[in-house]
Amino acid sequence: MHLVYLHAKNPNDSLSVVQTHFSNIYRHIERQLENKLIPSEDSILSYHAVSYLNWHSDEWRHPKELIKKIIQKMEPELIQDWVIEFVSNLEETYKVFTKLFNSLDTYTEFTHLLMVKKMAVFWPLVIKTFVLDRTAKKDQFCLAARLMEVFAVRGYALSGIRSDAGLSTLYAKARDFDGNYMELQALLFSMSSWWDMENRFSNSIESPTFYNQNRIDATYILWRYENYLRSQTGRKVEHLSWKHYLKPKDNATKLSLEHIAARKNPISEIVVEWDEGEPKHFYEVATHRIGNLVIDSISANSSMGLQPYFIKPCNFHYLANIFLMML
Structure with missing residues (x-):
């Protein structure tokens, strides 16, 4: 002034x-x-x-x-x-x-990006792509947000790259962005393969210590996967709202990441062959893998305690993984 x-x-x-x-x-x-x-x-x-x-x-x-x-x-x-x-x-x-x-219920792709909780590197691009998208439903912005989410999950969440990796590229792109969404989409798509991200992502997903390494990120991935399963033909269960994840009513209803077969469950002592010819106890090779994890509310999980894993509220995909591990 x-x-x-x-x-x-x-x-x-x-x-x-x-x-x-x-x-x-x-x-x-x-x-x-x-x-x-x-x-x-x-x-x-x-x-x-x-x-x-x-x-x-x-x-x-x-x-x-x-x-x-x-x-x-x-x-x-x-x-x-x-x-x-x-x-x-x-x-x-x-x-x-x-x-x-x-409008978090309207801009679903942005909401998913927000839920990954790696926003610092993306906010400038979010601002510019939203402002310059003149379409009625912000379709170009939503696609850009979806590609940012893919990069955030594959890179920051599961590949273990530094939290500021790509920041200079993304910030410069936001500064210079003039509405060329196709060029931006190509950049974001290509960035999801930088830093050997595909191999690092696969190694992380298949890690026997996945639970210990990626608890927060795994909760989001399983939340997304649960809603994918609920969207399949014939399923009549409502999707889990983003509010379950970001704005739970109280601590008791907050989503948490839990084991299907707990460490102190009798199944943990069963000898299995995850790698052929290398028999080991279940807890050594399978307890902390993604296939033995499920999202649940804190209150529900507390009430389950150390009951047998097969009566915990989980879908058949998780159970199938457990049985495959035992073969």
């Missing part, structure tokens, strides 16, 4: 515009104060800087200093328009967060 006052021909009119934009921004912030899923307002400002400002290296990490640097290089007569455009875009960014978090 100080810059506008110094450089505007009609400062009162321009200051009123800036004030209106910031009033709207504060309203969006107030609407989301109780929402623990939404980033902090300072984080949103950083993601906005990534998306809309002309930065180099890691200048986006300090948005106020970056803005000062941009203005210092600008011709005085251009400053007013730049400031007004900046605050207008900033309001649009906060509006994006309000729209998305008020």
Whole structure:
């Protein structure tokens, strides 16, 4: 507002515009104060800087200093328009967060991405792809969110790559994104194979210590798989809502990752051959594999205790895996 006052021909009119934009921004912030899923307002400002400002290296990490640097290089007569455009875009960014978090049932692909809980590298792209998608149902945005989810699950969740791997590529793409969704989709698709991701993903899924390595991510994968099974022809069971995962009513109904055959269950002592010619106890080779895991509520699992695995509430796919392990 100080810059506008110094450089505007009609400062009162321009200051009123800036004030209106910031009033709207504060309203969006107030609407989301109780929402623990939404980033902090300072984080949103950083993601906005990534998306809309002309930065180099890691200048986006300090948005106020970056803005000062941009203005210092600008011709005085251009400053007013730049400031007004900046605050207008900033309001649009906060509006994006309000729209998305008020429509989690509508934008399913985004909701799935959010559930992976690896959002820091994706927020700038989420902002730009949502704003620039002019289709009625945001189809292009949803496809981009789906590809981001694939990358997040295959890379950050199960391949063990660093949490900031690909950040510079994704941030630069968000900064330069002009609405070319096909080019963006090609990039996201190709990134899901970087860093030998396919082999690392397979090794993780097949690991005998899967439970210990990937508890949070495994819960999401099994939640997705459970809904896939429920969507099959002939199944009449309702899907598990994202609210079961992100917003449980209380701790008792919170989804947890549990063993079908528990470590202290008698089945654990059975000798099996996971690898041909190498007999070992079930607990050594199978207890912590993904085929012996199921999602359940904390209260339900507590009531099951150490009962035989076959009466736990699990689907036939999991049971089939157990029996195959025992062969």
